[in-house]
Amino acid sequence: MFVVVGVTGGIAAYKTVHLVRALVTNGHEVHVVPTADALRFVGTTTWEAVSRNPVTTSVHDDVAQVRHVALGTSADLVVIAPATANTLARMAAGIADDLLGVTLLATTAPVVVAPAMHTAMWEHAATQANIATLRARGVHIVGPADGPLTGGDSGPGRMVEPDEIVAAALQVAAGVVAGGVVRSTDTDASDRADLDGVRLAVSTGGTREPIDPVRYLGNRSSGRQGAALALAAAERGAEVALVAAHVDDGVLDAAVNHPRITLVRAGSAAELETAMTDAAATADVVAMVAAVADYRVASPSAEKLRKEDGIPRLDLVENPDILAGLVARRRAGQTIVGFAAETASSDEELLERGRRKRARKGVDLLAVNAVGEGIGFESADNRVLLLGADDALVADVAGAKREVADAVWDAVVALRAGT
Ligand code: C5P
Numbered sequence: 001m002f003v004v005v006g007v008t009g010g011i012a013a014y015k016t017v018h019l020v021r022a023l024v025t026n027g028h029e030v031h032v033v034p035t036a037d038a039l040r041f042v043g044t045t046t047w048e049a050v051s052r053n054p055v056t057t058s059v060h061d062d063v064a065q066v067r068h069v070a071l072g073t074s075a076d077l078v079v080i081a082p083a084t085a086n087t088l089a090r091m092a093a094g095i096a097d098d099l100l101g102v103t104l105l106a107t108t109a110p111v112v113v114a115p116a117m118h119t120a121m122w123e124h125a126a127t128q129a130n131i132a133t134l135r136a137r138g139v140h141i142v143g144p145a146d147g148p149l150t151g152g153d154s155g156p157g158r159m160v161e162p163d164e165i166v167a168a169a170l171q172v173a174a175g176v177v178a179g180g181v182v183r184s185t186d187t188d189a190s191d192r193a194d195l196d197g198v199r200l201a202v203s204t205g206g207t208r209e210p211i212d213p214v215r216y217l218g219n220r221s222s223g224r225q226g227a228a229l230a231l232a233a234a235e236r237g238a239e240v241a242l243v244a245a246h247v248d249d250g251v252l253d254a255a256v257n258h259p260r261i262t263l264v265r266a267g268s269a270a271e272l273e274t275a276m277t278d279a280a281a282t283a284d285v286v287a288m289v290a291a292v293a294d295y296r297v298a299s300p301s302a303e304k305l306r307k308e309d310g311i312p313r314l315d316l317v318e319n320p321d322i323l324a325g326l327v328a329r330r331r332a333g334q335t336i337v338g339f340a341a342e343t344a345s346s347d348e349e350l351l352e353r354g355r356r357k358r359a360r361k362g363v364d365l366l367a368v369n370a371v372g373e374g375i376g377f378e379s380a381d382n383r384v385l386l387l388g389a390d391d392a393l394v395a396d397v398a399g400a401k402r403e404v405a406d407a408v409w410d411a412v413v414a415l416r417a418g419t
Contacts, residue, residue: 001028001076001173001250004107006100007047009037011150012082012116012159017042019081019162020050026166026257031071033057033100035087059099071099072106077173082116082159085127091139092130112140112169119155142168163257170254171231171402174224194413196237201279202230203290203322205245207269211314212301219291223247225339225369225382225401226289227255232405234260241279245272245290269293269319280326280334285412287337288323295319327362335412338363341371347385355391364389365411367404386411 003023007016013034023030032047032055039057047055072078080087080100087100091113096102104111113134121127122144131141143160160168204226208216223244230242231254240261244252255261264279266272269292280286295316305312323338330336340357344350354368368385383398386408394414397407 002074003028003030003169004071004075004078004103004109005030005032005051006078006080006083006087006103007032007034007038007042008080008082008084008087008100009035009040010082010084010116010159011041013038013041015159015162016081017046017050019079019165020047022162022166022257024050024052026170026253029053031055031075033071033103035098035100037084057099059102069102069106072103072109075103075107075109077169078104078107078109078111079114079165079169080111081114081162081165083113085115085117085121085124088113088115088127088130088134092133110138110140110172112142112165112172114142114159114165115144115157116159117144117157118149118151119153119157122157140168140172163259167231167254167257170250170257171228174227174250174253193237195233195409198233198238198285198416199283200230200233200238200240200285200287201243201276201283202226202233202240202287203243203245203266203272203276204230205247206291207245207267207272207293209268209293209296209319210300211297211312212303212305214304217293217295217297218246219293221246221291223251225404226287227251228401228405229287229289229408230255230261231258232402233409234258236409238285241283243272243275243279243290245292269296269322273320273322273325276322276326277329280329281331283331283334285335285337285416286326287339287408288326289339291341292322293319321361323361323363335365335416336363337365337367337408337412339367339369341369343371350385351387351393354385354387358387358391364415365394365408367408384408388415 005020007013020030030051031053032051034057036057044055096105142165144156145158145160146156147158148154149157205223206219206221208218210216230240234240242261243264243266245266256263264275266275296319298315298317327336338361342353358366366387370383382401382404384404386395388394394411395407397404
């Protein structure tokens with residue numbers, strides 16, 4: 001990914017060196033755009049060394065290449081860390097008298113901002129109004145965190161740690177989070193530690209059933225909802241084994257960077273079954289989010305099938321229902337969540353299908369997923385009806401897959417607490 005990292009004039013700029021290094025280590029092409037003030041804290045040499053790219057602050061450099069516009073239009077992601085109160089005000093007003101300001105106006109990429117300032121400045125009505133303006137425009141605000149500040153005082157205003165900013169930014173770029181809040185000091189689920197120490201096994205993506213060495217039967221699952229569930233849970237304190245079948249590019253970037261997520265790859269339903277059975281053997285909660293192919297080719301060809309050999313006949317056999325197997329081998333106290341993608345002409349029909357499926361699968365919770373135009377598969381947004389024991393409708397959530405993920409974990413936490 002082409003990532004522009006804007007650095008503005010705060011002491012936390014030294015931590016952004018680590019953030020840039022983490023992005024570069026993950027294989028991203030990083031261009032740092034410091035403001036003039038930021039260079040008082042960390043100089044050009046350091047930014048060039050860690051980003052491995054030239055650094056300029058002026059709109060008048062490389063004019064022939066229209067650099068000021070090129071950076072913004074090339075960016076897949078823009079991260080501003082730290083963002084001072086002054087920067088937030090300038091962004092809200094659209095001021096573009098330096099390279100960072102111009103880049104921000106020229107880009108259509110997602111923008112992730114990590115504010116850092118003293119508590120009084122953060123809480124000032126002007127700053128809060130600017131934050132509200134930026135959120136309304138779809139800018140993602142990460143933090144600030146609550147903790148010791150440079151003046152020896154303490155409170156909200158600390159820049160969120162670089163690894164967390166990277167994880168949040170990659171999540172935004174992967175489309176797991178819609179515009180608005182990623183993590184804030186006020187109302188965020190990720191501040192909760194209600195899954196602390198809970199061991200989770202989560203499957204995601206779509207299985208690929210081989211036809212021959214180069215062809216497969218697959219499905220359109222992007223893996224986003226499972227990745228969002230894994231990340232949300234890890235941020236709430238869980239230890240997550242994430243078993244991923246085929247997923248879209250970039251979807252796992254944020255998850256693989258989280259220290260509490262272990263990634264296991266699986267190709268076919270058979271591989272996914274083995275990996276999930278292993279993970280479930282020590283898990284407190286199991287969530288089967290993967291789209292598992294119902295059928296596989298009975299005997300995949302060891303050789304590539306050739307046109308000269310005529311139209312192939314594919315004999316299909318049924319795959320095991322992995323979820324049913326996990327329910328049958330359930331450990332004492334284990335909570336099992338299933339997902340079901342359904343098309344239905346009305347909510348009543350959706351609920352009816354969901355209720356029948358929950359009973360058939362024997363799961364504690366079934367997330368019934370309405371799939372259709374622009375919702376469900378391959379999209380960042382989702383709508384899910386959560387059915388609990390006794391077929392009660394526990395929640396009806398529509399929103400970014402991250403919001404759906406938090407609602408699922410809320411229901412799991414409530415279920416495990418017996419509430
Ligand atoms: O029956 P349906 O495929 O709609 O059920 C969906 C749920 O069952 C999902 O949780 C999915 O991961 C799981 N599943 C499975 N093994 C299959 C098919 C579906 O575990 N062969």
